[in-house]
Amino acid sequence: MTKKERYKKVFEWFEENRPIAETELRYRDPFQLLIAVILAAQCTDKRVNIITPALYEAFPTPEVLAVSTPEAVYEYIKSVSYPNNKSKHLVNMAKMLVENYGGKVPETIEELIKIPGVGRKTANVVASVAFNVPALAVDTHVFRVSNRIGLTDNAKTPLETEKELTHYIPKRLWSKAHHWLILHGRYTCIARKPKCEECGISAYCLYFGKNVVIVT
Numbered sequence: 001m002t003k004k005e006r007y008k009k010v011f012e013w014f015e016e017n018r019p020i021a022e023t024e025l026r027y028r029d030p031f032q033l034l035i036a037v038i039l040a041a042q043c044t045d046k047r048v049n050i051i052t053p054a055l056y057e058a059f060p061t062p063e064v065l066a067v068s069t070p071e072a073v074y075e076y077i078k079s080v081s082y083p084n085n086k087s088k089h090l091v092n093m094a095k096m097l098v099e100n101y102g103g104k105v106p107e108t109i110e111e112l113i114k115i116p117g118v119g120r121k122t123a124n125v126v127a128s129v130a131f132n133v134p135a136l137a138v139d140t141h142v143f144r145v146s147n148r149i150g151l152t153d154n155a156k157t158p159l160e161t162e163k164e165l166t167h168y169i170p171k172r173l174w175s176k177a178h179h180w181l182i183l184h185g186r187y188t189c190i191a192r193k194p195k196c197e198e199c200g201i202s203a204y205c206l207y208f209g210k211n212v213v214i215v216t
C-alpha cells in the first residue's frame with residue numbers, strides 16, 4: 001500500500017466512523033479555551049476539566065486575571081502538572097490580551113504563538129477550535145499514532161509530523177484529523193499497549209502489518 005493510499009483509507013474510515021471529532025476540554029469561549037489548552041500541556045484533559053469550573057468562576061475575564069497574581073491562580077491549579085509555571089503563564093497571558101488585543105483572544109496562529117505559555121501546538125488548537133482556522137496541532141498522541149500507522153516516516157519532531165500530515169491530508173480535514181488522531185491515541189492506539197484487536201484501521205496500519213500475528 002502506498003502512503004497516499006494509506007492516508008486515503010485511514011481518513012475515509014475516520015470520516016465514516018467518527019463523524020464527531022472535538023476537544024474533550026470544557027470551555028465556553030475562546031478565553032476559557034486558551035486557559036484550558038495552556039493547562040492541558042503535559043497533563044490530562046480529565047484533570048484540567050476537574051479544576052477549570054472554579055478557575056473560570058474566579059477569573060471570568062482577561063481583565064480580572066490580568067490584575068491577579070500567580071500565587072492566587074496557583075491555588076486553583078495546583079493539581080495540574082507544572083502549576084508554578086502555568087500560574088505565571090496564565091497571568092502574563094491575560095496581561096497581554098488586555099494590553100495588546102483589547103481583552104480578546106487573537107485569531108491567528110502568528111499572534112497566538114507570541115502569548116506567554118502558548119507554543120505551536122496550543123496556538124494551532126485554539127485557532128482551529130475557537131476560530132475555525134485550518135490547523136493541525138501535533139501533541140504526543142498525534143505524534144505517536146502518526147508514526148505507528150505509517151502516516152509519517154519516523155518523524156523526529158512534532159513540526160516534522162505536522163508538515164507531513166498537512167501535506168497529505170486535505171485542508172478541510174486538518175482540524176478534525178487532529179481530534180481523530182488524539183482520540184484514537186487516547187482510547188485505542190494507547191502508548192504502552194495499543195488495542196489493535198479492536199482498531200478499525202488495523203488493515204491500513206504499518207505497525208499492525210509488521211508486529212501483529214493473527215492466530216486462526
Ligand code: SF4
Binds near residue numbers: 149188195200202206
Ligand atoms: S492497529 Fe494497533 S498500532 Fe495500528 S493504529 Fe490500530 S491500535 Fe494503533
